[in-house]
Every structure is written in structure tokens, then in C-alpha cells.
Amino acid sequence: MSNPQPTPNNVTSLADRRLLHETVIDQLRDLIVQGELAPETKLNERVLAERLGTSRTPLREAIKFLASEGLVELLPNRGAVVAPLKPEKMKEVFVVLGALEALAGDLACRNASEADIAEIRALHFHMLAHHAAGELAQYFKYNQQIHSRIMDCAGNATLAASYRSLNEHVKRARYLANLSRERWDKAVQEHGEILDALTRRDGARLQALLRDHLANKLVLVMEALDKRKAEAAR
Amino acid sequence: MSNPQPTPNNVTSLADRRLLHETVIDQLRDLIVQGELAPETKLNERVLAERLGTSRTPLREAIKFLASEGLVELLPNRGAVVAPLKPEKMKEVFVVLGALEALAGDLACRNASEADIAEIRALHFHMLAHHAAGELAQYFKYNQQIHSRIMDCAGNATLAASYRSLNEHVKRARYLANLSRERWDKAVQEHGEILDALTRRDGARLQALLRDHLANKLVLVMEALDKRKAEAAR
DNA sequence: GCAACCATTTTTGTATGCAAAAAACACAAA
DNA sequence: TTTGTGTTTTTTGCATACAAAAATGGTTGC
Structure with a gap:
């Protein structure tokens, strides 16, 4: 249910012209909006990057993007959390x-x-x-x-x-x-x-x-x- | 006028608790809003990073953040430009x-x-x-x-x-x-x-x-x- | 001249490495 | 039990390395 990947995810499949960090933005947003990542969940970079089949760099870029949307909050030196639902x-x-x-x-x-x-x-x-x-x-x-x-x-x-x-x-x-x-x-x-x-x-x-x-x-x-x-x- | 830095900018000055990529977000936003980086200017990562005294990684994170604000536009595989002023x-x-x-x-x-x-x-x-x-x-x-x-x-x-x-x-x-x-x-x-x-x-x-x-x-x-x-x- | 092609250089996108900060843990003292 | 403290482990933040893509430039043929 959580990881249905037929092909190894480090292999760019076919004419996949989309950029990795863009797909990561969408995936992460979905995880948050669907509630799979509950409010206030800490976003562990290593774990999340692995889950999304990428490295920390594009993930961190995606986090910054979503921080500007307000879906995640940045805690200096303590990473990021899913924005609380107050x-x-x-x-x-x-x-x-x-x-x-x-x-x-x-x-x-x-x-x-x-x-x-x-x-x-x-x-x-x-x-x-x-x-x-x-x-x-x-x-x-x-x-x-x-x-x-x-x-x-x-x-x-x-x-x-x-x-x-x-x-x-x-x-x-x-x-x-x-x-x-x-x-x-x-x-x-x-x-x-x-x-x-x-x-x-x-x-x-x-x-x-x-x-x-x-x-x-x-x-x-x-x-x-x-x-x-x-x-x-x- | 453009670069008044008394201390080398790779040295974290004093109790500078702010994060580099956060200051980069603010600096870059200012450059764009003040018109120093004109609309449609290509953001060359190497050059900009050097100008802001940082490496490409925090700069790219800042660019993603500002892209969400709409101040810069992302061009897949071609970097980013200052959003046009239409x-x-x-x-x-x-x-x-x-x-x-x-x-x-x-x-x-x-x-x-x-x-x-x-x-x-x-x-x-x-x-x-x-x-x-x-x-x-x-x-x-x-x-x-x-x-x-x-x-x-x-x-x-x-x-x-x-x-x-x-x-x-x-x-x-x-x-x-x-x-x-x-x-x-x-x-x-x-x-x-x-x-x-x-x-x-x-x-x-x-x-x-x-x-x-x-x-x-x-x-x-x-x-x-x-x-x-x-x-x-x- | 200029269009098309290929080689070279530059630039972007992603992964990895490393130092510093924070968290977790263990254990001693009150 | 709680509090404090020193140590280990984890995690973050930043820099760098490297591969893929795009831009550049030069050469050839027309």
C-alpha cells in the first residue's frame, strides 16, 4: 500500500521530463492534504527522502516551497513539521x-x-x-x-x-x-x-x-x- | 553600495542564529523587489550564490521558496528567472x-x-x-x-x-x-x-x-x- | 551570408560528504 | 523519582562532487 514501485526509483523512467523536485512537491503536498502526514508530524529528511525515492536535496527544496504555501513550518535547526491544524x-x-x-x-x-x-x-x-x-x-x-x-x-x-x-x-x-x-x-x-x-x-x-x-x-x-x-x- | 560586508561572509558572525537560507530568501526577495534584479533576469546560480556569499544549495532553496510566492518562475532544466512584470x-x-x-x-x-x-x-x-x-x-x-x-x-x-x-x-x-x-x-x-x-x-x-x-x-x-x-x- | 552539424563549455539537477546543532541516552547526585 | 550532566547518536544545514541537459561556438557545406 505504501510503496508500489515497479521500477527502481533512481532510474529515470522513459521520457520522464518532469523534474524530481517538482514531483516531490506534488507528492509531499498530497501526503499532507490527504492526512497521511498528520498535522505536526516531524518531517525527517532521511526517512521521507527514502520514502519518496529521492535524495535529501530535492526534498529540502520541496519543503521550502510548501513552507511558502503554509503547509509546512520551518523550525530553525530543527527541520520542518506539517503545519498544525489550529x-x-x-x-x-x-x-x-x-x-x-x-x-x-x-x-x-x-x-x-x-x-x-x-x-x-x-x-x-x-x-x-x-x-x-x-x-x-x-x-x-x-x-x-x-x-x-x-x-x-x-x-x-x-x-x-x-x-x-x-x-x-x-x-x-x-x-x-x-x-x-x-x-x-x-x-x-x-x-x-x-x-x-x-x-x-x-x-x-x-x-x-x-x-x-x-x-x-x-x-x-x-x-x-x-x-x-x-x-x-x- | 552593493556589497558592504565588514566580515567575510562565510564566517558566522557572533550569535547569528538565523539560518543561511532564510537570510538568502530575504536578500533575494529584496534584490527582486528593489528592481536590482530586473524582471526576466536569469538567475545564474553560481554567480548569485557568490554574490550572496553562499553556496548553491541554500540559494536553490530560497529560489524555490520565492517561486511559491510568485516572484520567480521556474523553467525546468533551465533554472529560474525573475518573474516578468506583465x-x-x-x-x-x-x-x-x-x-x-x-x-x-x-x-x-x-x-x-x-x-x-x-x-x-x-x-x-x-x-x-x-x-x-x-x-x-x-x-x-x-x-x-x-x-x-x-x-x-x-x-x-x-x-x-x-x-x-x-x-x-x-x-x-x-x-x-x-x-x-x-x-x-x-x-x-x-x-x-x-x-x-x-x-x-x-x-x-x-x-x-x-x-x-x-x-x-x-x-x-x-x-x-x-x-x-x-x-x-x- | 547562413544553416546545419558536431565538439566544447557552461549550467542545471541530484547525490553525497562533512561539520555543527539538537536529541537521546546513560548514569550519578540530590 | 527527579534533576543534572557528560557522552553518544541522530539530524540538520551547508558545501561540494558529479552526471545530464542546455547553451555556446566553431567548422563545414550550401
Whole structure:
């Protein structure tokens, strides 16, 4: 499960034009976001480098990159740790994400083509189907895609990059939030209104909806964090 | 002017607890923001490392860090270049900064203490003095400090970090914007209104003012970029 | 002149080596 | 048991070594 490498990993396989430290950045980010490397885990360079099939140098470069994203923290002379998942930090992130999504919604209402909106509508109905079937993972996937597409429709790559970077932090918290049916239904309903506002290109309304949507999501995450903390305490 | 080093830089001076690659990050960022390393300059690792008095390893780590901030771009197998200063990118950055500053203004109106506001007022009058004396550099310094303090008063470190990171891009453009007296006066007047709204804790108004203020600044930067481009063309 | 090719040099990307700092450990004293 | 301390081990931070890739430059043929 942990090390499925058919070829020796020091052999550059085929026309592998990607740079090692770039793939290491992605691998490490995934490990952190998926929770495989839990918050506050110490990143032992020797061990991690071996696990990723590389040497310490590219790994250290990747760590520096992710430190700038905020996913790892650098401790002088003591290496790096996976950034802690603090409730206070989460609140901050959600506030900023709220502003960024609101901006994106407003811009999307002006810039999105009809085809863009049609595509988002299609994603929306896929999401509804998975909601109806109770398939949470698939639901999340389409949910993310919808927000992502709205972000893209804003036509501002800098905005999108900032959003993606901050959103990684939220994704880390997601896997521990277990949604009640009630809250889930509410989120889906909100998405209906979001699609509606986008269709009508009502920027002001879409802004407000997205902000509320995120605020509700924050409540979920906070509850989950509190619960985890309570479990850790006993 | 460029290399004032009293001690050999490979000797760790005194209780210098800072890490080499951290100081390199700051030095390199400064070189880029101050324009000493112009946009699109190729970063030759050997040369730069020597200039900064270090080896390639910490330099490469610093480059990766700044790549995540967007100040440098990584070209696979071809090293890194100082990120180009494109008008299109500038527009994007200003739009996002506008949203972030507006948010900060709103939060600051709620969270700032009277002492905070008094401090900002003091900075404001320093700024006015330098404006009256026609001291542009000093004016800019206090101007930045005011915006920075408002950001701090929002009490959201994540917001502040995102802002600072994006603001570095704007600072790069600043040194080439030569302000007409007319526009300068206008900016100062806007700052008066900003201080006023903050004093009255009128969040909605402050948001709008900050957004406009940034929009005007964007116009300035765009003109400067166009001018530079015209000069480069002839 | 200039386009295409090959040899040479430079530069990047990665691995390894080594010194200094931190952590872990062992053991003695309070 | 706890506290302190000296020693060993581990880990980090930086420098360097080396191989692969890209840039450079010179030569030839057109």
C-alpha cells in the first residue's frame, strides 16, 4: 500500500521530463492534504527522502516551497513539521477564502460564457445525483469542481492561485468532517441557489451566497476540530 | 553600495542564529523587489550564490521558496528567472489586493483599538508632512506603513500574509511609477477620507474607499508600465 | 551570408560528504 | 523519582562532487 514501485526509483523512467523536485512537491503536498502526514508530524529528511525515492536535496527544496504555501513550518535547526491544524487558523483561512470566492463569483457573473455556466450546471446535477445516492466522496469531488470552475470563470489566474493555495488548508480538514444528513441537505440547497444566481448573473447575490456557504462550512469544520480535540484529550 | 560586508561572509558572525537560507530568501526577495534584479533576469546560480556569499544549495532553496510566492518562475532544466512584470498580471494582482484590503478595512473597523487608530493617525500626519515637503521616498514609506497597520488591525494573520505576498509584486512596479503632483495630491486626499472612515468605524465606506484607492493606484502603475514598454520598443 | 552539424563549455539537477546543532541516552547526585 | 550532566547518536544545514541537459561556438557545406 505504501510503496508500489515497479521500477527502481533512481532510474529515470522513459521520457520522464518532469523534474524530481517538482514531483516531490506534488507528492509531499498530497501526503499532507490527504492526512497521511498528520498535522505536526516531524518531517525527517532521511526517512521521507527514502520514502519518496529521492535524495535529501530535492526534498529540502520541496519543503521550502510548501513552507511558502503554509503547509509546512520551518523550525530553525530543527527541520520542518506539517503545519498544525489550529481552529484559529481555520477561521482565518475561511474568512479570506470567503472574500476570494465572493470576488470570484462577482467576476464570474460578468465573464462566464453561457457554455461555462452550462458546464457548471452539468456538474451541479452530477453532484445532486451523488447526494441522492449518499455517495459522499463523489459528492465532494463534484462540489470541489463546481467551486473550482466558478473560480476559473472569474478569469483571474492570480486569484485562482491564491484560492487554491489557501484551499489546500481546508481540504486537510475536510477528511475529518463527518456531515450529518441535515447539514448535507442544507449545503446542497445552498448550491442550488448558487447556480441560480450564477445563471441570472446576479453578482451581488452570488457573492453573498458564496460567503454564507463558506461560513456554514466553517461551522462544520470547527465542530469536527473540536470533536477531534475532545477525542485527543481523553 | 552593493556589497558592504565588514566580515567575510562565510564566517558566522557572533550569535547569528538565523539560518543561511532564510537570510538568502530575504536578500533575494529584496534584490527582486528593489528592481536590482530586473524582471526576466536569469538567475545564474553560481554567480548569485557568490554574490550572496553562499553556496548553491541554500540559494536553490530560497529560489524555490520565492517561486511559491510568485516572484520567480521556474523553467525546468533551465533554472529560474525573475518573474516578468506583465500589465495583465498587475491588473489581476490589484483586483485581488482590492478584495483583501477591503476585507481588512472592514475587519479593522470592528477590531482596531482606539490606540491603533491613534497610531495610524500619527502615521498619516507624518505622511502629510513628507507630501508637503515633496519627499517621495519618505511619503511612500509612511504610506506603506499605514496600509500595513490597517492590515494588522484586521487581526487575521492569514489575510496579512496573503496581502504581503501579493503586495511584493506591486512594490516591484512602484519604483518605476513617477507620480504627477496632481495624482499625488489626489492619493493624499483619498488617504484623508480613509482615515476618516476608519475613525468613524464605517466599515462599508472604508471598504469602498480602499477599493477605489487601489484602482487609482493600478492606473498609475499601468501608465508606468506602458511608458516603460514604449521606451523599450524604441 | 547562413544553416546545419558536431565538439566544447557552461549550467542545471541530484547525490553525497562533512561539520555543527539538537536529541537521546546513560548514569550519578540530590 | 527527579534533576543534572557528560557522552553518544541522530539530524540538520551547508558545501561540494558529479552526471545530464542546455547553451555556446566553431567548422563545414550550401
